[in-house]
Amino acid sequence: MASFEAVAGEYDTARPSYPDGVYDALGPLEGLLVLDVGAGTGIATRQLQARGATVVAVDAGPALLARAATRTPSLLAVVADGAVLPVRAGAADLICSAQAWHWLDPSTRAGEAHRVLREGGRWAGWWSHARADDEEWFQAHWTIVERACPGTRRGMRDIDWGADLAAPGLFEVGDRVAVPWRREISVDEWMTDQASHSYVAVLARADRDRLLGNLRQVLDRRFPDRTMTVRYETWVWIGTKT
Numbered sequence: 001m002a003s004f005e006a007v008a009g010e011y012d013t014a015r016p017s018y019p020d021g022v023y024d025a026l027g028p029l030e031g032l033l034v035l036d037v038g039a040g041t042g043i044a045t046r047q048l049q050a051r052g053a054t055v056v057a058v059d060a061g062p063a064l065l066a067r068a069a070t071r072t073p074s075l076l077a078v079v080a081d082g083a084v085l086p087v088r089a090g091a092a093d094l095i096c097s098a099q100a101w102h103w104l105d106p107s108t109r110a111g112e113a114h115r116v117l118r119e120g121g122r123w124a125g126w127w128s129h130a131r132a133d134d135e136e137w138f139q140a141h142w143t144i145v146e147r148a149c150p151g152t153r154r155g156m157r158d159i160d161w162g163a164d165l166a167a168p169g170l171f172e173v174g175d176r177v178a179v180p181w182r183r184e185i186s187v188d189e190w191m192t193d194q195a196s197h198s199y200v201a202v203l204a205r206a207d208r209d210r211l212l213g214n215l216r217q218v219l220d221r222r223f224p225d226r227t228m229t230v231r232y233e234t235w236v237w238i239g240t241k242t
């Protein structure tokens with residue numbers, strides 16, 4: 001969590017929103033009480049609100065929620081651990097977690113989500129990842145990241161979070177929904193996005209600067225006009241409280 005607090009500005013500036021297909025998969029949201037757990041700077045919060053949901057943004061990072069509140073002054077926001085929610089049992093229609101669920105305590109997160117959802121309430125988790133694996137620059141990018149960031153592997157993008165949620169037997173989880181999309185951005189914006197990743201933010205300053213410099217070299221060679229189109233997929237899982 002602290003890693004994101006340190007890069008709240010970069011996160012707010014350069015992280016992309018989620019494709020419509022994510023929200024289409026959730027169905028009508030009008031009038032639902034939604035907890036956006038690990039809401040960060042409010043990217044998903046704003047999209048859920050735009051579809052008519054009443055959203056409470058929950059995050060452990062006050063600086064991140066402050067950014068979200070700057071964009072949405074009327075924001076309902078709570079600084080809290082997403083696995084220990086200050087919410088009464090059965091209160092929520094839907095829990096959403098946009099690439100944040102993996103940060104919560106795995107021993108308690110599913111039970112806590114189950115507790116605060118109403119009967120038949122739903123959990124939705126989604127993760128966006130660039131998936132340009134057939135492109136040389138992208139493989140070079142990951143090779144540099146894996147060398148510089150201990151414990152970070154490109155295969156982490158492939159974790160089956162639906163199976164993870166289903167394991168304790170508290171949710172019936174549907175099939176993964178994969179939403180492909182393309183991101184057109186400048187090389188500068190891509191670099192700011194990279195700097196907002198936790199595995200980059202936790203590095204010592206010199207190591208971080210070296211890593212970002214090496215990534216930049218790859219991009220400068222591949223995208224001399226300094227614009228990029230990158231293929232992404234957002235993977236969504238939806239579970240219903242049993």
Ligand SMILES: C[S@@+](CC[C@H](N)C(=O)[O-])C[C@H]1O[C@@H](n2cnc3c(N)ncnc32)[C@H](O)[C@@H]1O
Nearest residue numbers: 001038039040043059060061081082098100103
């Ligand atoms: C990758 S960011 C995702 C933010 C936002 N959902 C989005 O889509 O941009 C992960 C978020 O999880 C939050 N987080 C990490 N551990 C948490 C915890 N135990 N409880 C609540 N939030 C947590 C971080 O502060 C961060 O905002």
